[in-house]
Amino acid sequence: MREIxxxxxxxxxxxxIDWDQEYGEFLFQQREDKKLSREEVAQAITGxxxxxxxQLIHKIEKWKGKGDRSVSLSLILKYCQILGIELRQFxxxxxxxxxxxxLQKISSVxxxxxx
Numbered sequence: 794m795r796e797i798x799x800x801x802x803x804x805x806x807x808x809x810i811d812w813d814q815e816y817g818e819f820l821f822q823q824r825e826d827k828k829l830s831r832e833e834v835a836q837a838i839t840g841x842x843x844x845x846x847x848q849l850i851h852k853i854e855k856w857k858g859k860g861d862r863s864v865s866l867s868l869i870l871k872y873c874q875i876l877g878i879e880l881r882q883f884x885x886x887x888x889x890x891x892x893x894x895x896l897q898k899i900s901s902v903x904x905x906x907x908x
Contacts, residue, residue, distance in 0.1 A: 807866050808867070809863035809866060810866050810869065810884070811863055812862050815883075816856070816883050817853050817855060817856040819883040820853065820872060820876070820883075829875075829876075834875055835849065843868050869884075
C-alpha cells in the first residue's frame with residue numbers, strides 16, 4: 794500500500810480522504826469475511842447517523858478512480874466500526890494523527906490506543 798503522509802493534521806480537521814481501489818478491495822474482503830451484505834452495512838452506517846446506501850457501499854468497494862477520488866472520512870470510520878476493524882489497518886499513517894477529542898468520539902472504532 795502506498796504511504797499517506799499527513800502527520801500533524803488531526804483527522805477531526807479532515808472531512809474527506811483520497812480513496813483508492815486497493816482500500817475498497819480491503820473493505821470488500823472484510824465485509825465478505827463477516828458475511829454482511831452491502832445493504833446490511835449501509836443500514837448500520839445510516840443507523841450511526843451517516844446517510845448511506847447499498848449503491849454507495851458498492852462504489853466504495855469497487856472504486857474505479859474516475860472523477861473525484863475523495864470519500865467521506867466519517868463514512869469510512871463508521872464502515873470500519875461496523876466491520877470491527879481499525880482505519881490504520883489499510884490507511885496507516887493518517888490514522889495515527891487522530892487528535893484526542895476525535896478519539897473520544899470514535900473510540901469504538903478501535904483507534905483509542907494511540908498516544
